[in-house]
Every structure is written in structure tokens, then in C-alpha cells.
Amino acid sequence: MWDAEVDVIVAGGGGCGLVAALAAAEKGLEVAIFEKTEFLLGNTAASAGMIPAAGTRFQRELGIVETPEEMAEDILKKNHYESDPDLTLAVCKASAPLVEWIHDSLSIEMSLVEEFKYPGQRNYRMHAPPSRSGLELMKKLRKNVADRDNIFLMMKSQVTELILGDNQKVIGVVTESDGNTQRIKAKKVILATNGFGGDKQMVQRYIPEISEAIYFGYEANTGDGIKMGLQAGAAAENMTAYQGHSAVNEGSGLLVTWGTIMMGGFMVNVSGNRFENETMGYSEFAVEVLKQPEKCGFLIFDQAIYDSLLSIEDFKNLSETTAFKKADTMEELGERLRIDPASLAETFGCFQRNENGQQDEFKRNSFEKKLETPYYGVKVVPALFHTQGGLKINENAQVLDEQGRIIENLYAGGGAAVGVSGRHAYGYMSGNGLLAALGFGKIAGEHAAKTITDEQGVAK
Numbered sequence: 001m002w003d004a005e006v007d008v009i010v011a012g013g014g015g016c017g018l019v020a021a022l023a024a025a026e027k028g029l030e031v032a033i034f035e036k037t038e039f040l041l042g043n044t045a046a047s048a049g050m051i052p053a054a055g056t057r058f059q060r061e062l063g064i065v066e067t068p069e070e071m072a073e074d075i076l077k078k079n080h081y082e083s084d085p086d087l088t089l090a091v092c093k094a095s096a097p098l099v100e101w102i103h104d105s106l107s108i109e110m111s112l113v114e115e116f117k118y119p120g121q122r123n124y125r126m127h128a129p130p131s132r133s134g135l136e137l138m139k140k141l142r143k144n145v146a147d148r149d150n151i152f153l154m155m156k157s158q159v160t161e162l163i164l165g166d167n168q169k170v171i172g173v174v175t176e177s178d179g180n181t182q183r184i185k186a187k188k189v190i191l192a193t194n195g196f197g198g199d200k201q202m203v204q205r206y207i208p209e210i211s212e213a214i215y216f217g218y219e220a221n222t223g224d225g226i227k228m229g230l231q232a233g234a235a236a237e238n239m240t241a242y243q244g245h246s247a248v249n250e251g252s253g254l255l256v257t258w259g260t261i262m263m264g265g266f267m268v269n270v271s272g273n274r275f276e277n278e279t280m281g282y283s284e285f286a287v288e289v290l291k292q293p294e295k296c297g298f299l300i301f302d303q304a305i306y307d308s309l310l311s312i313e314d315f316k317n318l319s320e321t322t323a324f325k326k327a328d329t330m331e332e333l334g335e336r337l338r339i340d341p342a343s344l345a346e347t348f349g350c351f352q353r354n355e356n357g358q359q360d361e362f363k364r365n366s367f368e369k370k371l372e373t374p375y376y377g378v379k380v381v382p383a384l385f386h387t388q389g390g391l392k393i394n395e396n397a398q399v400l401d402e403q404g405r406i407i408e409n410l411y412a413g414g415g416a417a418v419g420v421s422g423r424h425a426y427g428y429m430s431g432n433g434l435l436a437a438l439g440f441g442k443i444a445g446e447h448a449a450k451t452i453t454d455e456q457g458v459a460k
């Protein structure tokens with residue numbers, strides 16, 4: 001009846017899955033990771049690899065003292081208190097041990113990011129590998145997985161179904177690999193298959209406001225874990241939450257940093273008019289761009305902003321293409337961008353009269369500088385990065401049903417589970433993605449391992 005048996009099955013080989021597997025394997029259990037694609041990348045590899053954590057020794061070394069409660073308060077403030085406060089606090093409490101474990105036990109160098117503070121974070125709390133890259137993080141997690149002989153890694157293997165036993169307990173999964181179907185028995189199953197950004201129908205159903213935007217995440221993230229969980233009787237929560245971005249250069253697929261705005265630039269539509277407060281945040285601004293004619297926008301900034309952003313890799317790469325248009329006057333820039341030149345010049349005239357600290361008609365009050373010739377412009381389109389709603393979980397990352405009862409033996413983390421970003425695009429605070437992925441991944445792996453060990457102890 002069964003093709004194989006292990007202690008723990010992990011569905012999905014992204015950040016959440018690898019951390020969950022390592023946490024469980026460290027306790028001596030046999031773990032199998034099933035990854036749908038031929039790569040161990042996921043959205044985690046596309047991220048900046050920055051993990052927010054409160055109370056780490058890296059912070060203390062720099063004289064920063066903060067509590068998980070303070071970190072949770074920042075996250076809740078950003079999402080307008082829409083995420084579950086207990087769940088939010090639980091993952092914040094797990095954050096410092098997570099970062100120190102990655103550094104000490106997995107030998108992945110972590111340091112505090114002191115270059116800048118993300119909006120809404122009262123302290124420096126982002127921790128990242130030296131390159132500040134998710135790809136480096138994934139490569140090193142992969143090496144840790146390869147070094148362990150109690151983790152079995154199955155590539156191009158999709159988990160397609162949860163197998164239920166008596167009392168709706170999860171007892172294993174069905175996998176598909178090259179047309180070969182297998183039934184794998186396990187004591188615990190951890191769903192780490194991320195969200196549903198890659199499933200257009202699900203995006204249309206749950207987050208219609210962003211369904212017209214391009215999807216900028218891993219194509220294989222088609223909500224599989226959420227669908228399997230729902231079939232097994234789980235509840236889903238905050239399915240409308242997501243992280244968007246307002247500035248992808250369509251031709252190249254490269255991201256134009258929102259630094260263009262934060263350093264003093266603005267955005268217009270194809271008619272040359274501004275349409276909203278650009279500083280509201282690039283995630284929630286994406287919907288405003290989608291409402292504009294031709295569903296696009298044009299970032300306008302100047303030489304000084306351009307020069308200082310060249311240190312960002314994507315921006316530099318973009319500067320080597322024809323995407324950025326440069327001109328000495330706004331009329332000329334309008335022509336080069338193929339937008340109404342007279343209207344752009346008029347918009348610019350109004351924009352330049354704004355004073356830093358004073359609200360304009362769109363309630364924007366930060367105007368870092370007066371733009372100076374030569375000017376730059378670039379056409380951008382909005383994108384969906386990743387979804388943040390998913391299966392309802394408790395503080396142990398155990399999946400719950402509509403009545404709040406535990407579905408025995410089933411865990412979820414990362415984009416497959418409800419995160420800590422509330423119910424709207426504005427609720428996403430930088431770092432929430434990896435916090436929910438690696439934080440709940442570790443919580444799930446450790447809890448699954450402890451429960452199995454305890455159960456075995458009782459059985460002896």
C-alpha cells in the first residue's frame with residue numbers, strides 16, 4: 001500500500017521547506033523533501049535574504065536592545081492590527097533564536113543590516129548573509145541539506161494530495177514524479193509550497209484588485225499546499241493579503257527601485273498627470289498604477305537620484321539598456337517617454353512648488369529635494385510579488401480547521417500559511433515574507449520532531 005515511509009515529509013524546497021527539514025533532521029529524524037521543480041530556489045532565492053529578528057546578539061553587540069513584543073507591535077501597526085496578535089508574537093519570539101541558529105548551527109554567516117532601516121521598523125533588525133542575497137541563503141541551506149544523511153531530497157516531485165487516516169489525521173502524501181505516482185507514509189507532513197501568485201484563477205478569485213498585474217514570483221507557486229489543506233478540512237485566512245510592487249520595467253523584467261520616489265521623484269500616468277501619494281508604499285501603490293490608462297506609470301527623477309542609485313544591481317543593469325530616458329527639459333522628457341509633454345511640464349511645475357513637510361493635494365508630505373536638470377524617466381508596470389494569506393495555523397505552525405481544531409500531523413509555514421501581513425497590500429512590512437517562511441519553518445520542524453520523539457517515548 002505504501003511505497004516508502006519516513007518520519008517527516010516536507011512539501012516544497014524553498015526557504016521554509018529547507019529550514020523545516022533541517023530543524024527536524026537535527027533532532028535525528030528521517031525527513032524527505034519533495035520539490036516540484038528541478039531547482040531549489042523558490043521566491044526565497046529571489047529575495048534580499050533579509051530576516052527580521054528582535055533581541056539577537058548581533059543587535060546587542062551594536063547596543064540595540066529590543067524585545068519580540070516591540071517587533072510584533074511594529075508589524076501589527078503596519079497591518080492595522082489585522083494579523084493574529086498571538087501568532088505574530090510567536091514568530092517574533094522565534095526570530096532571534098532562528099537567526100542565531102542559522103549562524104551558529106548551519107554556519108551561514110549572518111550580520112545586522114545597518115545600511116538602512118525599513119519603514120516602520122523602530123530599530124535595525126534585518127539580518128542577512130554578506131551578499132544581502134536570498135540566492136546565497138538558499139545555496140547555503142542547500143549545502144546543509146546535502147551534508148545530512150537523514151534528509152532525502154526528491155527533485156521534480158510534486159506533492160499532489162494529503163492522505164488521511166482515521167479521524168481525519170494526516171498519515172502521508174501522494175507524489176507525482178515523471179508520471180510516476182507514489183504513496184509515502186509519514187508521521188508528520190509540513191506544507192512549505194508557498195502561496196498562489198502563480199495561479200491566475202486563484203488570484204482572480206481572492207485578490208481581484210491585483211489580478212491584472214504581472215506575477216513576479218516563482219511560477220511553480222500555484223497554491224498547491226493551500227488547496228491540499230482545504231481539501232483536508234483546513235481553514236484559510238487573510239487570503240486577500242499580498243505584497244505588490246509598483247515599478248517593474250516591463251521590457252527587461254528588472255525592478256526599478258522605489259528609492260527613485262523616496263529620494264524625491266514622482267510618478268505620472270500616460271497623460272502626464274500625478275494620481276496618488278507615491279510615498280504610501282510601493283506595495284499598495286501598485287493598485288493605483290493598475291487603475292491608470294494602459295495600466296502603467298512613469299517614474300520621473302533627476303541626475304543626482306540616478307547617480308546615487310547606480311549602486312543597486314538591478315538599477316545599474318537597467319542603466320545599460322534603453323529603458324531610462326534622459327532630457328534637459330520636461331517637455332523633451334515627455335516626448336522621449338511618449339507621454340503628453342505639455343501636461344508633464346505642468347505637473348512638474350506644480351510638483352516643484354511642494355515643500356518638504358507640507359501636504360500636497362494627494363496628502364504626500366515628503367519631498368526630499370527639488371529636482372534639477374537633466375531629468376530622467378522610465379516606464380513601469382505594477383507586479384504581484386507573492387501572496388501572504390493561507391492556511392490557518394497556531395503558534396506551533398499546526399494547521400487548524402474552521403472551528404480552530406488542530407488537523408493532526410499537519411503543519412504549514414511560509415506562503416502556504418496565513419502570514420503576519422493582515423488582509424491588505426498595505427499590511428506587508430519588509431521582511432514579513434522570510435520571517436513567516438523561515439520562522440514558521442523552524443517552529444514546524446522542531447514541533448514535529450518533538451511530538452514524534454515524545455510519542456515514541458510513550459510507546460516504548
Ligand SMILES: Cc1cc2nc3c(=O)[nH]c(=O)nc-3n(C[C@H](O)[C@H](O)[C@H](O)COP(=O)(O)OP(=O)(O)OC[C@H]3O[C@@H](n4cnc5c(N)ncnc54)[C@H](O)[C@@H]3O)c2cc1C
Nearest residue numbers: 012014015016036042043044047048159414415431433434
Ligand atoms: C522578487 C521578490 C523579492 C522578495 N524580497 C523579499 C525580501 O527582501 N524580504 C522578505 O522577507 N521577503 C521577500 N520576498 C518574499 C519571500 O521571498 C517569500 O515570502 C518567501 O521566500 C517564501 O518562502 P517559501 O519557502 O514559503 O516559498 P518559496 O521559497 O517560493 O518555496 C516554495 C517551493 O515550493 C515548491 N512547490 C510548490 N508547489 C509544490 C508541490 N505541490 N510539491 C512540491 N513542491 C512544491 C516550489 O517549486 C518552491 O520551490 C520577495 C519575493 C519576491 C518574489
